[in-house]
Amino acid sequence: MDTILDALQEGRLFELPHADKTEALQFLAHIIEAFPEVPAGTDVFGYVLKREEAANTGLGKGWACPHARLPFDEDLKCVIGWSPSGIDYGAPDGKPVVLVVMYLVPENQRNHYLREISLLAKALQTYPDLEKIYEVKDLDDVRNYLLDLVDASKRTVGPDTRARMIRLQAKPVPEAFLLPDLSNLAVEPLTVVAAPGQKPIILTQSPGLLAALEGASNLAEQLAENGLYHNGGWRVLRHGTVSYQGGVTVFECLAVKMVGGKGK
Numbered sequence: 396m397d398t399i400l401d402a403l404q405e406g407r408l409f410e411l412p413h414a415d416k417t418e419a420l421q422f423l424a425h426i427i428e429a430f431p432e433v434p435a436g437t438d439v440f441g442y443v444l445k446r447e448e449a450a451n452t453g454l455g456k457g458w459a460c461p462h463a464r465l466p467f468d469e470d471l472k473c474v475i476g477w478s479p480s481g482i483d484y485g486a487p488d489g490k491p492v493v494l495v496v497m498y499l500v501p502e503n504q505r506n507h508y509l510r511e512i513s514l515l516a517k518a519l520q521t522y523p524d525l526e527k528i529y530e531v532k533d534l535d536d537v538r539n540y541l542l543d544l545v546d547a548s549k550r551t552v553g554p555d556t557r558a559r560m561i562r563l564q565a566k567p568v569p570e571a572f573l574l575p576d577l578s579n580l581a582v583e584p585l586t587v588v589a590a591p592g593q594k595p596i597i598l599t600q601s602p603g604l605l606a607a608l609e610g611a612s613n614l615a616e617q618l619a620e621n622g623l624y625h626n627g628g629w630r631v632l633r634h635g636t637v638s639y640q641g642g643v644t645v646f647e648c649l650a651v652k653m654v655g656g657k658g659k
């Protein structure tokens with residue numbers, strides 16, 4: 396399950412902002428869409444939903460593994476979402492899903508993906524502390540739980556894997572907030588206040604984000620209808636909406652953008 400290790404090592408473990416299945420899938424899919432290797436305009440969320448309509452990807456025991464198979468060659472990658480309250484996912488055992496591991500499966504990685512899922516399914520059958528996932532309190536706990544599970548599944552593998560696990564466990568644990576600051580992923584909280592007949596008010600601490608969204612056409616409409624807006628390289632994801640008297644609507648959002656270095 397090296398792909399899960401890669402995700403943990405590279406900070407691709409997130410707390411899901413909603414306990415709704417569709418919104419959780421959309422959230423993780425939009426993170427994948429921001430990967431630099433994914434062609435611009437690729438509708439990862441659409442691919443994931445199409446697969447989900449064909450067959451539920453809940454594995455049971457609190458796990459689900461949705462995926463998007465895409466027609467290009469790249470590395471197999473995943474993002475991991477943790478739902479503290481659990482998601483009504485329609486899993487075969489009826490239990491709420493706590494961990495959603497979403498895979499990006501390029502054309503050249505289909506066999507690798509099948510091996511990965513096979514190993515994961517075996518681990519879910521044999522790992523003795525599987526139920527502890529329902530006891531975790533934060534992302535630190537989730538990360539350690541996943542490391543323990545992968546470690547237990549690899550105890551018969553050679554020293555290279557064991558050494559990698561030791562190095563990975565020695566790394567500082569990311570802080571347990573909604574989105575860790577990835578090295579090439581700028582993430583900004585954003586509030587948009589919309590009122591009838593008025594220009595939306597953009598509340599952000601990022602000058603670049605403000606410049607990209609000020610004067611943007613149909614911003615409020617797109618957030619209301621689709622929960623998503625693109626402009627200036629930024630992908631704005633709605634994760635909360637509050638309506639007030641007089642038609643005023645406040646959208647709580649996250650804005651995501653790939654950058655060349657660690658700066659925003």
